[in-house]
Amino acid sequence: MKIKETPLKDCYIIEPTVFEDDRGYFYEKYNEKKFEEITGLNGHFVQDNISKSSYGVLRGVHLQKGEHAQAKLVSCLEGKVYDVAVDLREDSPTFGKWFGIExxxxxxxQLYVPRGFGHGFSVLSETAVFAYKCDNFYNKESEGGVLWNDEDINVDWKLPLEDVVLSEKDAVLTKFSEHNF
Structure with a gap:
């Protein structure tokens, strides 16, 4: 397992060690002990989520606030997504910045998205199955987010605007400038 830094403080790309031969491949998707040794971060996850989406679906930018904040370890199990993390920690040197990875x-x-970050992804393939491990349980009253096309953050979702498919909830999230994180 290799850990690569991103331009955002505390946000990391995880690259597994893959063993391939003529039968196929094997890799350890997650190992709490190795994760903690390599990153120095708490790797105890309590909830796994899976979503399946069609081309053009954009989910985000979501976050859980306060005591219900969640760190996430995300990956794509089928298809292709453009995954985005936004640093929403006001005391961070990378506050308001975003990073994206296919x-x-x-x-x-995999991308490790720490607590205090917003997170979202866009589907670039016909369909995609997306997985995320969370280190805290979901709490509806603590959910929040930033509008996907906020001009201050200016995320490039790698989709033509006419192809973007949003949920009603994602279409009305607040602007970054109006948010109290």
């Missing part, structure tokens, strides 16, 4: 079954990369 996640696919083929590249097997």
């Amino acid at each position: 996640l696919t079954l083929e590249n097997k990369l």
Whole structure:
């Protein structure tokens, strides 16, 4: 397992060690002990989520606030997504900045998104199955988010605007400038 830094403080790309031969491949998707040794971060996750989406679906930018904040370890199990993390920690040197990475079954990369970050992804393939491990349980009253097309953050979702498919909830999230994180 290799850990690569991103331009955002405390946000990491996880690259597994893959063993391939003529039968196929094997890799350890997650190992709490190795994760904690390599990153120095708490790798205890309590909830796994899976979503399946069609091309153009954009989910985000979501976050859990306060005592229900969640760190996430995300990956794509089928298809291709453009995954985005936004640093929403006001005391962070990278506050208001975003980082994006393509996640696919083929590249097997994962992104560690720490607590206090917003998170979202867009589906670039016909369909995609997306997985995320969370270190805290979901709490509806603590959910929040930033509008996907906020001009201050200016995320490039790698989709033509006419192809973007949003939920009603995501279409009305607040602007970054109006938010109290």
